[in-house]
Amino acid sequence: MSQNAAARMLDDQIVNEWFPVANCSDAQPGSMYPFLLLDGRYVLVHGADGVVGVFEDICPHRGARLSLGTFDGDRVQCPYHGWQFATSGECAFRPAHPTMPIPDGCSLSSVRVQRAYDLYWVCVGPAPRNLPVYGAFEDKPGLTVALGPKPMNACGPRIVENFLDVAHFPYVHANYLGQPPHTEVRDYEVAVTETGLEATNVVAWQPRPGPTSVEGGDVGYVYGMSHPYSATLTKVPTEANGGELGGFSLLLVASPETETTCRVWLLTTINDPDGDLQSFLDFNTIIFSQDVDIVESQLPKRLPIDPRREVHQRADRMSLAYRRWLADRGIRYGTTLND
Ligand code: FES
Ligand SMILES: [Fe+2]
Known part of the structure; x- marks a missing residue:
């Protein structure tokens, strides 16, 4: 990172956010797991103890x-x-000096880590904020499957x-x-909540809302945002497609290696305790891969915050609220506020 970029990071609230860095299952006891986060190079060390x-x-x-090493x-x-170095980071x-006392300053610099949603999360800043709120994970134990990390x-x-955009479906x-011809985006509501943003009454006609669907129909969506690089959605199909039981929740989170490259996780939590998690993972793998080329093609690479930088349609209400919310939360990283 250049000195300018480092100075800019100091007053960017992005450093106080938590980001996923590894699946717990990929960082087993006795292993090291190197990764990039926010232009920095880190390693997760999981001791045998x-x-x-x-x-x-x-x-x-x-x-x-x-x-x-x-x-x-x-x-x-x-x-x-x-x-x-011990797993505490102490040298x-x-x-070269096996019998000399080890002076101060030889230890590794550590950053905060915690485990949540079967992922390890890291915060590199001094004043950590909240993890993304994803109640479905605890409400439905054992019914979550993770896609990721996917580079983008x-x-x-x-x-x-x-992820918040309905008009591209x-x-x-x-x-x-x-x-x-089911292209019209019906009106929906966006509200500022205690934890962030929520979009409700989003209804889309879908030919195949999920892997267990048998026919096309309206699907109700609720979106939630409580973290600047993350969003959740819950999806409830029609009765013919299983209704509430056929529905599921998603947590999307982008973990930035740099401002314009990320590793992405998409967690799926199903409602049906007898459902086949693998089929949902396969379904969301297809959906995710369909988005990649488009999102990677978008210019400018950083998200425009000034509404005059792009033109908008009514269906973009949620995206405009998200852009305002990012700026209000003090996030510049990955936006044109950093141009
Ligand atoms: S021991 Fe690590 S650089 Fe010398
Ligand atoms: Fe998409």
């Missing part, structure tokens, strides 16, 4: 990448001069905005989430 730490993936000695479940060993051994050459806000998701 179960302790999980996240550190800058930069050796304090000469800046080598620690994750190129080794981890035996107890100590990380730097690939360059062999310094060893435990310097081979787009900024987080463009990815979220696409008949074109990008033809035969699944929409179908001409």
Whole structure:
């Protein structure tokens, strides 16, 4: 990151947000999991004793990448001069001076990590905010399946905005989430809530609302936003397509490697305790892949915040509310406020 970019980050609230960095199942005890987040290089270290730490993936000695070294479940060993670090981040051994006391300042810099929704989440800033609210995960234990991390050459806000967009269904998701001539977007409501934004009464006619659908019909959507790089939706199809039981919830979250590249997770939580999670994962994998080329093609790469930078239609009410909310929350990263 350039010095200018680093200075800009200091007053950007993005640093105080939590982002997912790994599936818990991909970062098992005894392993290291390197990742990029907000232009920084980090490594998650999961000790054989179960302790999980996240550190800058930069050796304090000469800046080598620690994750190129080794981890035996107890100590990380730097690939360059062999310094060893405990899972607490403390420097435990310097081979060039095996008997000398280890001075202060040799430890790794750590950042906050927590586990939620079967993912590890990291916050690099000093004043962490809330995780995205996703009640379905706890309300329906064992009924969630995760798609991700999926790399995407787009900024987080463009990815979220696409998730909130209903007017593209008949074109990008033809035969699944929409179908001409059912192109009209009916009016819906957007409200500011205690935790963020909510869009209700969103109704779309869909030929195949989900993997268990048997016929086309209206589908009711409720969208929620409580985190700037994330959104949720719950979807309830008609009775013929299973009604409430045939419905499901989604949590989308974009984890930014840089301003314009992300790793994306899409969690699906189904309502039917006897439902086939794999079929929903397969369905959402198709839907997700249909969006990628379009979202990666959008210019400017950063999401325009000034309403005059793009033109709008009535169906974009939610996207305009989202853009205002991002600015109000002090988020510049991934938006044209950083141009
Ligand atoms: S750079 Fe890591 S031990 Fe020297
Ligand atoms: Fe889409």
